[in-house]
Amino acid sequence: MRTIQVKSGSAGYSVFVGRGLLSTLSRRLVNVRGKGPRGVFVLTSPEIWSLWADAFLESFPHQDPPSILFLQPGEEHKRLRTVERLAEQLAEARADRSSLLIAFGGGIVGDVGGFLAAIFMRGIDYVQVPTTLLAQVDSSVGGKTGVNLQAGKNLVGCFHHPLAVFADTELLQTLPSRELRAGLFESVKAGIIRHPKLFGYMERNAGAILARDPKAIEYVVSASIQMKAEVVGIDELENGLRMILNYGHTLGHAIEAATRYRKLLHGEAVAWGMIAATRLGLARQTVTRAQADRIEKLIFEYGPLPSLRLPVDRLLDAATRDKKNRSGVRRVILPSGIGNAVVVEDVTDAELHDVAESMLRTARESSATTDSVKE
């Protein structure tokens, strides 16, 4: 097991990474809460619960199990009305300010659960027990919580840090392999923007990682979290450094929006976005040809990426309409060598058009279809 410290504005918390954390959870909670196992509520999804309920409940007192709340899977349930229903359920079950909420699931459960904990009685404690690779390496760390509006993703939410994060890598054994690979693109991102050692490791060990070798997975997960924890510790509220985490995300989000979140998983869209940003880096000479090639090669190593047929104008339209880029400044994150990134603000429409077109050409020709990337 590895432990990573995350510094947050007021306090700090630990992220535990390793196998078998789930079966000792109750005892660990007593440590982080400094009190007994009373008043524990779990938010999870029916699928995850059907796979992992026994292991989850193992460490809790059998006479006094935690109360379980359910969230149906899918982005369409990541909405305020779901949060309201769950808050009513907490109130009916007599949760109070001293209760603890455990978010046990992927990024959606984590974002909804964290937000619920942030606003229920103006804030109760919660912990994250992430069950997808994406949630372990990315969404469970950093304190961003929230839900979607009609007008866009994650447009309402809070910064609310968990008391602790328990990333049990064992949980990833039941994850569909497409979900695993999509999450790994965030680790690839971590390597490219700030962790050259992780980058090299992912180049050399793609086979072991994709086969979910416990040691390899544990290293990738903990190195990715380490990177994010550092960045978030320096810039909690996304005023500066934290922006580099958006590498691949400007066009990634635009791809997701332009395809209505139906065709690609988030990590896959980000992968295409990283390819475009890397080509822009090449044009701007923030990376050499050799470095750009290594980056693209690593991304495709964790493919296949579903092919994508999208007119370039639709994509650029979606990029401009991005609700988070309104102040008019267009910020793009470029790799700077391998293991470093820069934020540039003077990218012209023409430059963006060129790399978007070049990326879309590759994406159109990708041999994989959405079906062939499904497990």
Next chain:
Amino acid sequence: MRTIQVKSGSAGYSVFVGRGLLSTLSRRLVNVRGKGPRGVFVLTSPEIWSLWADAFLESFPHQDPPSILFLQPGEEHKRLRTVERLAEQLAEARADRSSLLIAFGGGIVGDVGGFLAAIFMRGIDYVQVPTTLLAQVDSSVGGKTGVNLQAGKNLVGCFHHPLAVFADTELLQTLPSRELRAGLFESVKAGIIRHPKLFGYMERNAGAILARDPKAIEYVVSASIQMKAEVVGIDELENGLRMILNYGHTLGHAIEAATRYRKLLHGEAVAWGMIAATRLGLARQTVTRAQADRIEKLIFEYGPLPSLRLPVDRLLDAATRDKKNRSGVRRVILPSGIGNAVVVEDVTDAELHDVAESMLRTARESSATTDSVKE
């Protein structure tokens, strides 16, 4: 004009109290924001807007007025679905992280607006321009924001401090007199629990205050805010001292719940609650008979209070079901002399029953009817 500093966890903000603040608002906002008047959104209610729109808009550039969002009056609109609709409107109107929201209304507009600002894009700036006495002396200061659930009032929300509060006492000229008096009970509370000078002032100047004499009102509002600012500065998150602000509120909330929020205004219910708590103080000798009499006399000075017919058991039931008192400990705030309060945790059922019954007897015999207290 008077200025009161409020210390909040991370930063601090100013509360400005005086006449005519509204007509200079835009310039004042530039000062507190440190930038121009762009990206300003106003949340208000149709009634308030019809009375005060001209004065409000006076100081804003006529070519570039702020965008107005509306909230219908009434507790039934203080809900998450309203917040969601308003957030969609903000997004459609291209609000972003640098936008400012002005909550221009009573406590409901303030609580909803503050919460909207707390969660829109994970937090944008807002200022309070309270238009009721209650909002000026109580709800606009302290950073508590939120909305109701079916299961109870104010059960979801955030702590989110405004950039500044502008309490223009001129606005109170159009307030129905029953609303004015209900708000004044919170000032009476401030005097009893921590501000003997305000208590004495309210004893001597009831006539001028109720006649809305500008000087008298300005003193009462600023002294009440001063008291709350001090308490909140010491105990932002309600772990200790802030509890004294709940004087009169244990039974006050129970009265509101038992009458389904229909018969009494919040301040009126709190007034009856203060009477009961004072009688408990007398029984426990935290106040002398003479002090208890002065307190009751002052409360009735700002009446009439609507009479109340309620079986004592219904009231005590509601008090026990109070969602915020679940941990099992019953905390009651008693006056301790005049200008001081104590928190007691060992009040027995029998003691509570006695004072509740005694208060309800007075309330039943109150000559005023709900109609006669209406303007």
